[in-house]
Structures are given as structure tokens and as C-alpha cells.
Amino acid sequence: xxxxxxxxxxxxxxxxxxxxxxxxxxxxxxxxxxxxxxxxxxxxxxxxxxxxxxxxxxxxxxxxxxxxxxxxxxxxxxxxxxxxxxxxxxxxxxxxxxxxxxxxxxxxxxxxxxxxxxxxxxxxxxxxxxxxxxxxxxxxxxxxxxxxxxxxxxxxxxxx
Numbered sequence: 001x002x003x004x005x006x007x008x009x010x011x012x013x014x015x016x017x018x019x020x021x022x023x024x025x026x027x028x029x030x031x032x033x034x035x036x037x038x039x040x041x042x043x044x045x046x047x048x049x050x051x052x053x054x055x056x057x058x059x060x061x062x063x064x065x066x067x068x069x070x071x072x073x074x075x076x077x078x079x080x081x082x083x084x085x086x087x088x089x090x091x092x093x094x095x096x097x098x099x100x101x102x103x104x105x106x107x108x109x110x111x112x113x114x115x116x117x118x119x120x121x122x123x124x125x126x127x128x129x130x131x132x133x134x135x136x137x138x139x140x141x142x143x144x145x146x147x148x149x150x151x152x153x154x155x156x157x158x159x160x
Contacts, residue, residue: 015060018043022051023061030064067155075102075120077127078149081135083115089140090115096138102130124148
């Protein structure tokens with residue numbers, strides 16, 4: 001495989017160097033115009049639009065979004081949750097956790113009957129309130145461990 005190309009043969013999808021540059025520009029600023037992208041990649045605005053639309057249709061691009069600064073909106077405490085659940089309730093617990101706006105993402109992994117979640121809360125007091133008054137009330141949860149994130153090294157999420 002060439003350095004300037006990602007080849008997804010199994011999926012029938014091919015991203016060339018230009019597609020990758022377009023994706024990087026969109027990942028950096030999802031509001032960038034097709035005209036600006038066109039100038040950067042040396043294509044016409046319509047050619048860029050066609051490439052973006054094709055990547056949307058193929059599911060390579062799922063959506064355009066924004067990333068909020070948690071501290072600027074009052075969520076000063078990022079937390080990593082490890083939620084243990086009764087095995088036959090894991091999906092129900094995950095679905096219940098999805099309802100809370102404090103929780104940004106939820107993952108199940110191989111091995112144990114646990115879910116891992118990233119959450120943002122205002123402070124330590126609101127974290128304790130959230131854990132004990134909301135999370136522990138979800139049927140099927142047996143234990144919750146949580147760690148406050150003290151430093152972020154990388155937070156950009158490009159992949160789902």
C-alpha cells in the first residue's frame with residue numbers, strides 16, 4: 001500500500017491522497033467551505049463537493065459536528081467511569097446510561113461484564129450526586145468505579 005493512500009478493499013472503498021487531505025481539513029473545521037477546500041487541494045469546488053458527497057454516501061463521513069470546550073460550558077471535571085453490571089442487564093444499563101447528557105461515550109469491551117464511559121460534570125460534589133443519585137439507581141448495576149481525569153493529552157475523536 002502506498003503511503004499516500006488508504007485502501008479499504010474489503011469494503012470497496014478507496015481513499016486517495018486528495019480525499020485524505022479533504023478529510024483532514026474537515027476534521028479540523030467542519031464549517032470550512034467547499035471553495036476553501038478546493039483552494040487547498042487544487043480542485044474545483046464542485047469536484048470537492050462530489051468527493052465529500054461520495055464519502056457521505058459511503059458512510060466514511062458520518063456527520064459534521066462541533067467539539068465543545070467542557071470548561072467554557074461549566075463542565076470542569078472530566079471523569080472516566082467503569083460500570084459493572086449483571087451480565088444479562090449490560091445492554092439495558094448501557095441504554096439507560098445513554099440518557100444522561102453528562103455521559104459523552106459508552107463502551108463495552110471483551111472480558112468482563114463492564115461498561116466504560118467518559119463523562120463531564122461540574123465538580124466533585126456533582127460527580128458524587130450523579131453517581132449515587134442517578135447511576136446507582138439504574139437496575140442491573142453492581143458497582144461503579146470512577147477516576148477524575150487530571151490531564152488530557154489528546155481528545156480529538158475522528159473515528160466512531
